[in-house]
Amino acid sequence: MENLTYTTESQRQQHYIEEMKLWVNEQSRKMGRPLTCKIVTFGCQMNAKDSEKLLGILEQMGYVETEDETADFVLFNTCTVRENANLKVYGHLGHLKKIKQKNPNMLIGLCGCMMQEKLVVKKIQESYRFVDIIFGTHNIFKLAEIMKRRVDSDSMIVDIWEDTDQIVEDLPSERKFSFKSGVNIMYGCNNFCSYCIVPYVRGRERSRNPKDIIREIEKLAAEGVVEVMLLGQNVNSYGKGLEEPMTFAQLLREIEKIEGIERIRFMTPHPKDLSDELIDVLAQSKKVCNHVHLPVQSGSSRILKKMNRHYTKEQYLALVEKIRAKVPDVSFTTDIIVGFPGETEEDFLETVDVVKKVNYDSCYTFIYSKRTGTPAAAMEDQVPEDVIKDRFQRLLKVVGEASKDNVDRYVGRTMDVLVETPNDHDETMVTGRLTNNVLVHFKGSQDLIGTIVPVVLKEAKGFYYIGEMAQEA
Numbered sequence: 001m002e003n004l005t006y007t008t009e010s011q012r013q014q015h016y017i018e019e020m021k022l023w024v025n026e027q028s029r030k031m032g033r034p035l036t037c038k039i040v041t042f043g044c045q046m047n048a049k050d051s052e053k054l055l056g057i058l059e060q061m062g063y064v065e066t067e068d069e070t071a072d073f074v075l076f077n078t079c080t081v082r083e084n085a086n087l088k089v090y091g092h093l094g095h096l097k098k099i100k101q102k103n104p105n106m107l108i109g110l111c112g113c114m115m116q117e118k119l120v121v122k123k124i125q126e127s128y129r130f131v132d133i134i135f136g137t138h139n140i141f142k143l144a145e146i147m148k149r150r151v152d153s154d155s156m157i158v159d160i161w162e163d164t165d166q167i168v169e170d171l172p173s174e175r176k177f178s179f180k181s182g183v184n185i186m187y188g189c190n191n192f193c194s195y196c197i198v199p200y201v202r203g204r205e206r207s208r209n210p211k212d213i214i215r216e217i218e219k220l221a222a223e224g225v226v227e228v229m230l231l232g233q234n235v236n237s238y239g240k241g242l243e244e245p246m247t248f249a250q251l252l253r254e255i256e257k258i259e260g261i262e263r264i265r266f267m268t269p270h271p272k273d274l275s276d277e278l279i280d281v282l283a284q285s286k287k288v289c290n291h292v293h294l295p296v297q298s299g300s301s302r303i304l305k306k307m308n309r310h311y312t313k314e315q316y317l318a319l320v321e322k323i324r325a326k327v328p329d330v331s332f333t334t335d336i337i338v339g340f341p342g343e344t345e346e347d348f349l350e351t352v353d354v355v356k357k358v359n360y361d362s363c364y365t366f367i368y369s370k371r372t373g374t375p376a377a378a379m380e381d382q383v384p385e386d387v388i389k390d391r392f393q394r395l396l397k398v399v400g401e402a403s404k405d406n407v408d409r410y411v412g413r414t415m416d417v418l419v420e421t422p423n424d425h426d427e428t429m430v431t432g433r434l435t436n437n438v439l440v441h442f443k444g445s446q447d448l449i450g451t452i453v454p455v456v457l458k459e460a461k462g463f464y465y466i467g468e469m470a471q472e473a
């Protein structure tokens, strides 16, 4: 190793992938079958994207993906945004212990946000000794190197970085869909919303070089991808720290020029700094989808201040109006937290009011979860559980009614649908999405998957449509 020189980190990692390939080969020769792997992903789209990269590395080593948690290598890509996500991981581990007793060659790995918490790692080192490797969010590109260290030794390998300014390009990645893909444009978050653990586990904001992003998307387009989802904790901050700073709106304009890409989505823009320039791009672009996921979190200006969100209810509503005025047929979705410390009935009613006024297509509603280490965890007047549950149920009802009204308004129209999957219930049907992200089911052959077709929206069913493929003129 020491004698070799590598020009880039990805070349260094390629070397470990080759070494692991020899090991995987040898193992599978002994066992008389290929080695299998399974990645279990919790949490958000960032984690889903990381899992695609991890699977890309494993497949290059010679592992074959399986759906089964009895695989030879099982990796949990964990989430720690809410406490029940943590609890689920411990539950799975208890189950895996028994499986590993039957297959001692099995390897178990843990990575992702939960591993960036010192107390979690300590607990696993003490109580889950059968885990083989643990790494964090900043060094997923090292998977092969970490696995090599594990197979060369006989002890648990723990490799966690506190933070990083490094972005490793050119690693393998295995896409889940042939026609759409997530693309990271930045990593980390600097916002420190008072309830949120993400800035502590994903580190400071850093943007990828636009050239690297464009190159990746051009390659995806050449492989048949028609839709990209640009990912960042707050995409509005894109480009700030670059040598040649650029705005998110400018990046979108560059991506729009790429031939073959037909739809561009992004998440998440923070309501505090969504620019007029971005609204103009939304209004003018044929490719950027007319859907904005705009997390409101609470409708009460008092609670928003305690959440450190940097906008008021009125500013949020004004922003929604400004976007609506310029972007025809735009659809909004949001995230809402119920039961933030100190939330009163009046505060909650302000949230209900925002839901009614904005008329979201859908809302992701969360019960507040106390995350140790965040400022909100130390706040007094945490809301009792029964009060939160009651508010949560009431909110769900309002949310359901609002999204139903919204879906109703396009019935009868013909709109473009990107066909994504066979229909779950009827094999003569397929399922796809409108540019505003709403689902449509319609009769059609599986060959349509990955293509964009015009569909007449016949009937609205809550938050999806039943359609009929339009006869092309």
Ligand code: 5AD
Pocket (backbone or CB within 6 Å): 081, 082, 195, 196, 197, 295, 297, 335, 336, 337, 366, 367, 368, 369, 370, 371
């Ligand atoms: N409790 C509940 N929900 C949370 N979220 C983030 N942190 C917490 C928490 N401590 C929600 C926010 C965010 C979404 C991804 O998760 O609504 O937008």
Ligand code: SF4
Pocket (backbone or CB within 6 Å): 189, 190, 191, 192, 193, 196, 197, 198, 199, 233, 234, 270
């Ligand atoms: Fe968490 Fe706020 Fe950053 Fe989103 S913007 S990841 S909610 S701290």
